[in-house]
Amino acid sequence: xxxxxxxxxxxxxxxxxxKKPVTENYPYEKIKMPExxxxxxxxxxxxxxxxxMCVNICPPKCITMDIGKxxxxxxKLNGYDMDIDRCIFCGFCVEVCPTKAIxxxxxxxxxxxxxxxxxxxxQQLASVGEGKTEVEEEKKAV
Amino acid sequence: MSIVIWGLIKFIVxxxxxxxxxxxxTWFDRKVLARMQNRVGPKLIGFHGLWQPLADGVKSIWxxxxxxxxxxxxxxxxxxxxxxxxxxxxxxxIPFAPPVKTASGVVFHFSxxxxxxxxxxxxxxxxxxxxxxxxxxxxxxxxxxxxxxAQREGAQMISYExxxxxxxxxxILMSQSLNFETIVAAQTHHLWYAFYQPVAFVTYLIAMFAVxxxxxxxxxxxxxxICCGYFVEYSGLKMGLYPFAQYVVVLVLSAIMVLMFLxxxxxxxxxxxxxxxxxWYWIKVAFFIFLFTWIWGTLPRYRYDQLMxxxxxxxxxxxxLNIFWTGFxxxxxxxxx
Numbered sequence: 001x002x003x004x005x006x007x008x009x010x011x012x013x014x015x016x017x018x019k020k021p022v023t024e025n026y027p028y029e030k031i032k033m034p035e036x037x038x039x040x041x042x043x044x045x046x047x048x049x050x051x052x053m054c055v056n057i058c059p060p061k062c063i064t065m066d067i068g069k070x071x072x073x074x075x076k077l078n079g080y081d082m083d084i085d086r087c088i089f090c091g092f093c094v095e096v097c098p099t100k101a102i103x104x105x106x107x108x109x110x111x112x113x114x115x116x117x118x119x120x121x122x123q124q125l126a127s128v129g130e131g132k133t134e135v136e137e138e139k140k141a142v
Numbered sequence: 143m144s145i146v147i148w149g150l151i152k153f154i155v156x157x158x159x160x161x162x163x164x165x166x167x168t169w170f171d172r173k174v175l176a177r178m179q180n181r182v183g184p185k186l187i188g189f190h191g192l193w194q195p196l197a198d199g200v201k202s203i204w205x206x207x208x209x210x211x212x213x214x215x216x217x218x219x220x221x222x223x224x225x226x227x228x229x230x231x232x233x234x235x236i237p238f239a240p241p242v243k244t245a246s247g248v249v250f251h252f253s254x255x256x257x258x259x260x261x262x263x264x265x266x267x268x269x270x271x272x273x274x275x276x277x278x279x280x281x282x283x284x285x286x287x288x289x290x291x292a293q294r295e296g297a298q299m300i301s302y303e304x305x306x307x308x309x310x311x312x313x314i315l316m317s318q319s320l321n322f323e324t325i326v327a328a329q330t331h332h333l334w335y336a337f338y339q340p341v342a343f344v345t346y347l348i349a350m351f352a353v354x355x356x357x358x359x360x361x362x363x364x365x366x367x368i369c370c371g372y373f374v375e376y377s378g379l380k381m382g383l384y385p386f387a388q389y390v391v392v393l394v395l396s397a398i399m400v401l402m403f404l405x406x407x408x409x410x411x412x413x414x415x416x417x418x419x420x421x422w423y424w425i426k427v428a429f430f431i432f433l434f435t436w437i438w439g440t441l442p443r444y445r446y447d448q449l450m451x452x453x454x455x456x457x458x459x460x461x462x463l464n465i466f467w468t469g470f471x472x473x474x475x476x477x478x479x
Contacts, residue, residue: 006441013178013440021182 033106038091040084040107043125045077047101054093054102062086063093082125084110085118105129152254153234160233164389165195171435178439198382205378212283213375221281222376222383225274228267229387232394235260237322240407240419251323261320264398265307268353271387272299275362275372278384282375291371294446295355295362301453302352302359308461309346312339312468313402322398326406334405341464343403345457350395352453355388356434358441359449366443396430 024031033039055063066079093102107129112118120128169184169192176183184191209218239252257263272295279292313335314320317328329335336343352359363371373384400406404426407419444452 009440010436013436016180017174017177019177019180021177022180023182025182 033108037106037108038089038094038104040105040110040128041082041087041093041102041120041125042105042128043080043082043102043122045080045101045122045126047099048077048080049099049101050075050077051098053096053098057092057096059090059092060086060088077122080122080125082120083118084120085115149254156234156238156254157230159238160230160390160393163393164386165199167389167392167431168195168198168385171438174432174435175439178436202378202382207380208375208377210283210285210375214281214283217277217281218375219380221274221277222380223274224277225271225387226383226390228271228274229390229394232264232267232271233390235263235322236394236397237401237406239423240326240416241323242416253322256323257321259320260322261310261314261398264394265303268306268391269299269303271391272296274387275384278372278376282372285375287368287370287374288372290368291362291364291374294364294368295372298352298355298359298361298449298453301450302349302457305345305349305453305457305461306353308458308465309342309349310398310402311465312342315465315468315472322401322406326401326408329405330408334403334408336403339403339464339468341460342468345461345464346399346403348452348457350399351434351437352449354391354395354434356392357438358444360443361446361449364443392431392434393427396427396434399430400426 050065050067052065052067055061055065062083062085064079064081064083065077066081068076068078070076089104091104094100094104105128110118172194173183173191184194187193187197209215234254235257237251237253237256241252241256242250244250253260275295276292279288279290279295282288313325316335316338317325319325319328332338351357355362361371363373368374373381376384400423407423409418409422412418412422
């Protein structure tokens, strides 16, 4: 009779009118990634022991390892390429690495219109997500 | 001669002001609806997205103008023109501020024409404005959603304009005038008519939403049922004219509500004078314009048969009885009338 259901509904919308919106202002304000976010890999060649475990475990087979020999006849890592285009960010390579030479960072804005730009070589992977160390990575694993 | 010149000047000013108002209203609607749903709404172009309507306008100008192959071309073009023309025509008899007495003793009216039969004029053109919608539906070349929308608009207009007119008949009976300024003047010495006529006030409020075709009575353009109804086949600027006209009608109906029932430019306190009147008037009108948006963000749509039930079985008998009561009270001279 006195439109009490209307009034209730109107009061709800009026309350929400003065609430803060929940929208993330994303491309203008960066979102803080959660601590265990699995994004672009960082690879440290000096730690790699060339066991090829990451190459074998990678489900989409996107890691290519080029192992040659140096002057003394020892094994030497010539190249370490990742085809991020095919990577599914499962994190298996990180889990399986015995020396934590490969870790995952929170760098997630690397979309590109050209597929060739998503092929990362050893030098490019080494400079991904500067400052993120394996100490953090260990903390994550705990 | 000066009447003609002044009329032309007022005509152009009102035309520009109302266009500006519609531009701003599209932004306001989107912003308020967004905030009611915890979103932010337009925010990128200009201060809090205030230039968004201009961007939308530029975009719709450059859109491809598609017309169905089977459409009746002349009527298809004519329909938005009728809608927008009638909507503007109604707004030309609405006073936008209290009348001012100039130094030479001539009263300056802030409406394009100060008609003595303004309310009749409003009803005539509200009735005509539904022709634009009907033509849009019929001329869309047998496309079924425009046709359904047009049918609904026809039925809704017939049902609810009666209620609208009959509920406005009560203030007209009490003030014995069809001129807005006289009706407002009649409320200066009394209480506002909403206090004498609460039933007519509520029925007008409900019929207002139906006549404007706004939620919860937006049958002709029910997005979820008939995907925007009568203007489905329109695109670009022609399509934009329909919401444009609807915003003008919203303004006009809110203004009539304030003029007829809420004392126009009379305030509860701080009365008299042009500035006070102007501010009171636009506060009240703005509230009703906001109410349209507020209810849009709150209520779902009525079912079609419920709409007809409310119109014919509830509102119409109530308004007719109310007119009898008003006539009775005026005849025997009840103290409050």
